[in-house]
Structures are given as structure tokens and as C-alpha cells.
Amino acid sequence: MRKKISRPRVLIGDSSRSMLAFLEILLESHFDVVGSETEGDALVLTAKTLAPELVILDFSLSFLDGLSVGRQLQEAVPDSKVVFFSSHEDAAYVTAAFEVGAMGYLVKHRTVDPGHYLRRVLDGERVCCPDDLHKRVGRPKKK
Helix, strand or coil: CCCCCCCCEEEEECCCHHHHHHHHHHHCCCCEEEEEECEHHHHHHHHHHHCCCEEEECCCCECCCHHHHHHHHHHHCCCCEEEEEECCCCHHHHHHHHHCCCCEEEEHHHCCCHHHHHHHHHCCCCEEECCCHHHHHCCCCCC
16 A cells, blocks of 8 residues: 655656756646756765665666666665666566566556556556567566
8 A cells, every 4th residue: 555645756867968957847737846966976875865766767767788787676675666667568578677676667658647557556567668568478466
């Protein structure tokens, strides 16, 4: 069961500043976007400082790749839920994301309403979008 949080705090990591700006606009009506970073090491430090409920990240980040960041986030802020938001639709990426502890994997160009999936993650559900990714990697189980 999710803690009562009026506006969950979200931290975003992506190598593209335009994608960061897009996500901030897309999420600001339901989430409190507390920061955004293009560099993996900065994302981990910001997460340690702010302890957001959600961290959204891509595989492509400067200085540290997304998987390394995912591993570090699990150690640094274990209560934060990690969701990969990536252009990669290959099952190997999805599997790798869940292996480092991600609660969600969303394909950028196939996810119409990321907020819907993020709310499900906050409720403790592991999610994939598009849903047909489950056929390739198996249905993610609740953590």
C-alpha cells in the first residue's frame, strides 16, 4: 500500500535536455519534479540529497550508464523506486533493468501516459510499457 503522499517527488535522468524538459511538463500536473540531471553521477548525488519517491532514468547518461546508476540508486536510496524510460525496446535492456532493481520499464515512443505507469509503480507494481514486452521477458512480478 502506498504511503499518503499528495504529490510524489520525482527525479529525472536523461542525456537529452529536451527530453528532461518534456518529461517535466508532462509530469508536473501530478508529480513534484524535484530535479533533473544529464549525468549519471550527478543523478545519484541528487537522489541521495532529495530521496525522491521515484527516479526516472534512461540508459544513456553521461559519466555513468543507466544500469550502473540503477545499481547505485538501489544502494543509496533503497526506498526510491526506479523506472527506466528508454528508447530501447530490446528484451535484453528490459531484463537488465529489472535485474538491477527497477520497478518499471517504459519505452519512450510507445508510452502515451507515463503518469499512469508511475502511479502503478508507486503502488508497488512492476510495470512494462508496451505490455507486449512482457511476452518477450516475462511478466514482472511485484517486489
